[in-house]
Amino acid sequence: MSSEASDPVRPGTRLPQPRDLAGDPYALRALAHPLRLRLLEELTMLGPLTATEAAARVGESPSSCSFHLRTLAKYGFVEEAEGGAGRRRPWRAVTIGTRFTDVQEDTETALAAGALSRVIVERLIARARAGLEARHLLPDEWRAVTGTNDMTLYVTPEEMKALDEEILEKLWGFRERIADPTKRPEGSRPLQLAMFLYPVDP
Secondary structure, three states, rough: HHHHHHHHOOOOOOOOEEOOOOHHHHHHHHHOHHHHHHHHHHHHHOOOOOOHHHHHHHHHHHHHHHHHHHHHHOOOOEEOOOOEOEEOEEEEEEOOOOOOOOOOOOHHHHHHHHHHHHHHHHHHHHHHHHHHOOOOOOOOHHHOOOOOOOOOOOOHHHHHHHHHHHHHHHHHHHHHHHHOOOOOOOOOOOOOOOOOOOOOOO
16 A cells, blocks of 8 residues: 555645555455445545535435444545534545455455445446436537547557556546645536446457
């Protein structure tokens, strides 16, 4: 794990590196829950939230959100934020993003990474379907730059690795706009880009 991974996410500070979950099956399993992923996303995008505030965002009970936030804190994904008083306990995300792979020598870690991957894929597909079905409601300028792209590639593993790193390098340049709302240009809005790579039979 990067030494920066525990730095709190505060506007105006240097962004921490994504947390590397390799070799940590317990953290992988803790994150492999749709509600925990949603809560972590809300904290990352909106900043500190209490369990009650998060519950209003995700449509769950405050007690359920409190339990899952404590679980995320136990495994180092969130922490208590400043400004709490009495029973009001705000939480904030510790890092922006995670890295993991199901290619692991340890069987337990590989299984945990596979479980997290399945939850993420199911969540992305559901969100993509909903977003694409609602795309007709967008203004023309946004409809012109959203939608789908599809391409079949004949590549070696080395070429695909280099291409993936090049794409990520470009995308990471936009990370500071997540942590610091003042960095977001006027007229910008959140968009989700998901990339799936899978074998096909030609």
